[in-house]
Amino acid sequence: MYQITADRPIRWGFLGTGGIAASMAADLHHGNNMLYAVAARDADRAAAFAARFDASHSHGDYRSVVEDPDVDIVYIATTHPFHRDQALMAIDAGKHVLIEKPLTLNAAHAREVLTAARDKGVFAMEAVWMRANPLILKAQELVAQGVIGDVVAVHADFSIEVQFDPAHRLFDLDNGGGALLDLGVYPMHFAWLFLGRPDTQQVLGTLSPTGSDATVALQWGYDSGPTAQLRCATTASTPGRATIAGTAGSISVEPWFLNPRRLVVTTSEGESRVDGDETAYGPQIEEVERCLRAGLLESPRVPHADTIAILELIDQARADLGVRYPGEA
Numbered sequence: 353m354y355q356i357t358a359d360r361p362i363r364w365g366f367l368g369t370g371g372i373a374a375s376m377a378a379d380l381h382h383g384n385n386m387l388y389a390v391a392a393r394d395a396d397r398a399a400a401f402a403a404r405f406d407a408s409h410s411h412g413d414y415r416s417v418v419e420d421p422d423v424d425i426v427y428i429a430t431t432h433p434f435h436r437d438q439a440l441m442a443i444d445a446g447k448h449v450l451i452e453k454p455l456t457l458n459a460a461h462a463r464e465v466l467t468a469a470r471d472k473g474v475f476a477m478e479a480v481w482m483r484a485n486p487l488i489l490k491a492q493e494l495v496a497q498g499v500i501g502d503v504v505a506v507h508a509d510f511s512i513e514v515q516f517d518p519a520h521r522l523f524d525l526d527n528g529g530g531a532l533l534d535l536g537v538y539p540m541h542f543a544w545l546f547l548g549r550p551d552t553q554q555v556l557g558t559l560s561p562t563g564s565d566a567t568v569a570l571q572w573g574y575d576s577g578p579t580a581q582l583r584c585a586t587t588a589s590t591p592g593r594a595t596i597a598g599t600a601g602s603i604s605v606e607p608w609f610l611n612p613r614r615l616v617v618t619t620s621e622g623e624s625r626v627d628g629d630e631t632a633y634g635p636q637i638e639e640v641e642r643c644l645r646a647g648l649l650e651s652p653r654v655p656h657a658d659t660i661a662i663l664e665l666i667d668q669a670r671a672d673l674g675v676r677y678p679g680e681a
């Protein structure tokens with residue numbers, strides 16, 4: 353019903369004109385895609401964004417984009433607390449949706465959104481762009497081929513230094529503040545790709561003065577033996593390299609595992625490198641286009657079940673740390 357087979361650009365409608373919206377708009381030249389419409393809470397800001405990125409339509413309200421029959425897919429680029437309602441509005445209007453990470457504030461809301469998309473027969477995906485990156489896919493392929501043997505350990509850390517400011521979205525609980533939802537999703541999805549759902553999760557962390565999670569260290573355990581050490585923080589930057597260690601070698605994903613430039617593979621035969629280009633959001637955009645033209649309701653690169661499972665683990669970690677968002681039970 354919603355398959356887009358015609359050889360014409362996929363017409364994107366953006367909700368929100370902040371930092372990530374600009375980064376995605378700059379990469380929409382990948383594949384056969386175009387920014388068609390954009391909405392912001394402020395009509396002038398939407399118009400300025402549309403002018404900057406060559407969109408033909410701009411609006412001062414989100415509903416106008418969602419209800420525009422010429423928009424194929426709605427990209428939700430607002431801050432996390434607004435993803436759920438905006439996604440439900442778009443899905444209800446019969447639109448495909450790409451929703452920024454984290455899909456929603458918690459797993460219950462993610463189930464609600466993804467169930468609604470499935471019931472409506474529209475495509476939905478959490479924008480975990482790392483999972484479409486060619487070098488990440490290459491690392492998965494090497495592991496599946498047994499190049500490093502059985503995976504025994506994963507390490508990944510995404511931490512940045514942000515000066516504490518109670519109004520900054522990373523610290524403001526009303527705006528979904530916290531390291532886990534903003535940064536932690538990446539090391540968690542990374543470990544998930546190579547080890548899957550952990551049998552146990554242990555959490556250490558500290559809170560900022562507003563009660564948002566500021567530093568979080570997660571230890572994932574697997575009954576069959578492997579472990580994963582994952583970390584995220586808003587208090588200090590760390591190198592951002594990740595490693596996958598196996599019984600016969602290791603892969604280092606460098607220099608920044610979210611958007612790597614190279615894999616360094618070490619086995620008993622020595623060290624080899626797989627180099628890649630800086631790809632940013634292009635592979636994610638191309639994956640969404642591929643899914644829409646094929647009539648898929650979810651991307652095999654970012655399955656709905658993984659999105660929900662990672663949010664369940666974040667729910668558990670937040671409960672252990674005592675981080676609760678307004679309106680949550």
Ligand SMILES: NC(=O)c1ccc[n+]([C@@H]2O[C@H](COP(=O)([O-])OP(=O)(O)OC[C@H]3O[C@@H](n4cnc5c(N)ncnc54)[C@H](OP(=O)(O)O)[C@@H]3O)[C@@H](O)[C@H]2O)c1
Pocket residue numbers: 367368369370371372373391392393394397429430431432434452453454479481521527533534
């Ligand atoms: N994939 C990635 O690499 C990546 C990178 C950064 C962020 N993200 C994700 O993308 C989302 C947006 O992050 P960002 O850094 O782009 O955020 P941002 O620039 O601070 O805000 C994005 C937009 O959200 C809306 N918004 C912000 N604060 C609001 C508030 N208090 N009330 C109502 N609406 C508000 C605004 O929309 P209007 O323009 O309509 O006013 C704003 O332009 C987050 O969920 C984040 O996790 C992803």
